[in-house]
Amino acid sequence: MTHERSRGDWAEVKRQFGVVDLMLSSHAILRDRYTRIGLVMSIGLIAMSLFLSVVALIDDAVFRQVGLDAAKTRILLAVPSIVILVVSITDLIVDWRSRGRRHGESAELLAQLKAKYRSKPWTEVYDQSIEMGLTDMYNRTMERLIPIPDRQFNRLKARHRFKQFLSQATDENPRAPVWFLRVVLRVKGAWAALRWKMEEKNDAK
Numbered sequence: 001m002t003h004e005r006s007r008g009d010w011a012e013v014k015r016q017f018g019v020v021d022l023m024l025s026s027h028a029i030l031r032d033r034y035t036r037i038g039l040v041m042s043i044g045l046i047a048m049s050l051f052l053s054v055v056a057l058i059d060d061a062v063f064r065q066v067g068l069d070a071a072k073t074r075i076l077l078a079v080p081s082i083v084i085l086v087v088s089i090t091d092l093i094v095d096w097r098s099r100g101r102r103h104g105e106s107a108e109l110l111a112q113l114k115a116k117y118r119s120k121p122w123t124e125v126y127d128q129s130i131e132m133g134l135t136d137m138y139n140r141t142m143e144r145l146i147p148i149p150d151r152q153f154n155r156l157k158a159r160h161r162f163k164q165f166l167s168q169a170t171d172e173n174p175r176a177p178v179w180f181l182r183v184v185l186r187v188k189g190a191w192a193a194l195r196w197k198m199e200e201k202n203d204a205k
Contacts, residue, residue: 013131016138017117024110025163026148026156031103038096041087048084052077106145113141162189 055077060070116137120130148156162185169181 010126010131013117013134016134017114020110020114020117020138020141022157022160023145023148024107024114025160026153027103027107027110027145029156029159030148030152031100031107034096034100034103036100038091038100041091041096045084045088045091048080052081052084102146109141109144113137 063070063073117134120134121127165185166178166181169176169185170178173181
């Protein structure tokens with residue numbers, strides 16, 4: 001059944017779309033972050049292991065030729081070996097790559113859902129069947145997502161909102177360097193936060 005109503009009737013769908021957009025950015029950021037950490041740790045562990053393996057094959061005479069005590073040097077080299085062991089165990093427990101993969105799967109689900117929202121004419125005449133269909137897809141998708149850590153949510157939300165402001169600033173100033181627009185937005189944000197804090201203090205008096 002279709003009813004011609006105000007566009008305000010799409011408020012719930014608009015809210016859902018905003019949440020989907022925010023969650024998509026957040027999971028994409030966490031996917032890239034955890035994948036990058038996992039890659040860096042893997043490369044670092046391999047490099048350190050190769051280095052220590054090569055050093056272990058060096059004859060004691062080589063250490064003496066460069067003025068090093070062979071016994072003391074090998075004892076000192078045991079320290080990075082312990083560090084590698086601890087880091088390897090930590091990597092095995094935390095499993096950064098697996099975390100990144102799960103957030104990547106969540107991002108993919110949200111990207112598909114976002115595309116479905118965009119394919120529906122929910123900005124036009126109100127249609128209850130469209131709203132119900134989108135709401136059903138929204139609820140089913142949210143149930144399949146990996147949770148975002150609470151302590152990271154505000155920082156992720158801030159990055160998402162900044163990305164939106166930067167995108168808008170780029171559209172309005174296409175010839176300006178992106179780094180300059182970033183600086184301008186940061187200064188404006190800091191000034192707005194300072195004014196908000198001062199107004200808050202004045203209201204409290």
